[in-house]
Each structure stands twice: as C-alpha cells, then as structure tokens.
Amino acid sequence: MATKLLYIEDDEIDVLALKRLLRQFDDVELTVCKYIKDLLALDLSKFDSIISDANLPDGSFKKLQTILPESKTQFTSGSKVEGVKAWIKPISTEQLLSILQKNSIVDLSYIEDLAEGDEEYEQEMIELALKVLPDRLNELCSSKNDEEALRRAAHKTKSSYRVCGINNSLLTELEGLKGRAFNDIDLKTSLLSKIEEEIESAIAELKSYKN
C-alpha cells in the first residue's frame, strides 16, 4: 500500500525539490497544499506523514500547530526559528527516509526530556548516540563467539537503546542466550543480523534529526 504524504509548502522550488527526492522512493502518494484554507478542506487522518513549512502566506506556525497532528507532522523552515523544531530546508534524502519509514525505530522523548528545550544539548546527545551506536554494534559482532562477552556487550548496548528510545527486546533475547541456545548458530546469527539492521536504521533516523 502506498504511503500517503502531505506536503504543505507555498514555495514551488521546494515542492519541485521534494518531488525530485521522492523519485528514489517507491509507493509514495504525494499531496501538495499551499494554503491553510486548502488544508482545512482535507481529511488529515488519511495521511501517513505530513511535512509542513513553518510559515504559510495565510497562517503562522502557531496556527499550523493547532491544525496538524503532532505525531505525524514534521515542520521545515528556510532558517532557524526560535522555539520551532523544524528541519532547515532543503530536505535531505535521509530526513525524507525517516518520515517515510512507517515503523520509526528511534523515539527522542528521553533525549528531549534530558535537554529540557536546550537544542544544543539535544544535538550533542544525538551526536553522541551516533558515535556510540556503531561502536556497540562492532562490540556485539566481535564478541559473538564468547558467551560472557556477548552477554556483556548486549547489556551495555541497552543504555544507548534506552536513550534513543529503541525497543530493546532483541537485545534482551541476545543477552539471555546461554549454553545450548548460545551455540545455536542460526539463532544467534539471525538475532545479530536483526540487531545490525535495527542499529543501522536507527543511525539513519538519528542523522535525520541532526541540524
């Protein structure tokens, strides 16, 4: 089924740029809207994701905030606006990817709570997670033949998962591999490969949150 994406943008060049980016993605149904008056005529529940300019000719960011569902809206802006969590245009492929991924892996709530509105700190934590996650993945892969080392590596990775809001059920399963289960190569390989995929997706998503 196609992903339904609503793009709220009055600048024709930005719309063209997004359409160009979308050529890399299959199954995306794009709706473009330029004005709040047109937006009000749409059934927003039909869209999977919304990208919206923070300022439209007939409405401000505050007005848009009252109309658009927070859970699936990402704002964009031409420049940094105080108090607005918006991507600075142009939108990158990685940012678009993070919006189109139906099952988002990362949840930034923990980092947002830590930051208490301090965007610089939030970015610092994202940078840190981007630095730590590949190290953790290397550690997991290099300790796959040592039961205790693998258990420790899986356990240690949980902290990074917690901060990035990533579900740690695969890690818990890996951490719990003992004796016979540890020697089940297929099970271990499958778990490690899923975790690798999970970490790589998380890294791509985290990159999209970088200013």
Added chain:
Amino acid sequence: MILDKKILLLEDDVVDVMTLKRAMKQLGISNHLEVRENGAEGLEYLLNCDELPGIIFLDINMPKMNGIEFLEIVKRNKDLAKIPIVVLTTSKDQEDRLITFEKGISGYMTKPVDYPQFKDMIAVIMKYWNFSEHPD
C-alpha cells in the same frame, strides 16, 4: 550534612555518565562528580584520593573489575566500608540484586526507561544522603 562531598561514579558507558551529570545539574546538585570506568580504576582512586567520596554510584557490568568484585573489596576495607554504595544498573537480574545487597550496598536502582523517573530517583537518593537540600 555532606553537601560538599565528592560523588564517585563507576560507569563505563559515556551515555549514562552524561545522563547522571545532566540530572545532577537539573537538580541543582553541584557536588564534584568523579568518574571512573571500572572497578579497578575506582579502587585505585579510593586508595589514593585525599578525601573519600560521600557516596558511590556503582554500575555492575564493567570491564576489568565488575561492580560485584569492586564491592567485595571495598566492603572488606575498614576505611572504605562505610561509604554508602548505590547500584545504578540496567540489570533486572534478581541474583545481582541479592548478591549486592548481601555484600552491603545501601540501594539498588534499576535505570528506568524514561528520564523524568531517573531524575526523580536521583533526587530521592541525594536527598536521603543529604547531598541536596532542595532536590525538587
């Protein structure tokens, strides 16, 4: 009151170190935080420092010397045994909990999945040991 005492954190995960530092800052706890990455480094610090810390936050899973091994040595040393040690861990393993309590820890805290809970937890600990007059 031990308001001016240092706090020793034994933690090898940089993310967790950052999290505790942030919580302390937000709670207005200005005590110096001394960080060591494993039990061996923590022990070396305790044996050579000018002034012992007022409390130790201890992770269990650490390289070289883990939290349990560190605890055993500290609690056997009469000069160090009185320092309250609170385990701060991701481990929900009941065995870890039992062993560390048997060895004389003062508290065992499992790091919660959300930050406000973590901060509340730190506030309670710090208030209990008089590190903070107004943890709220």
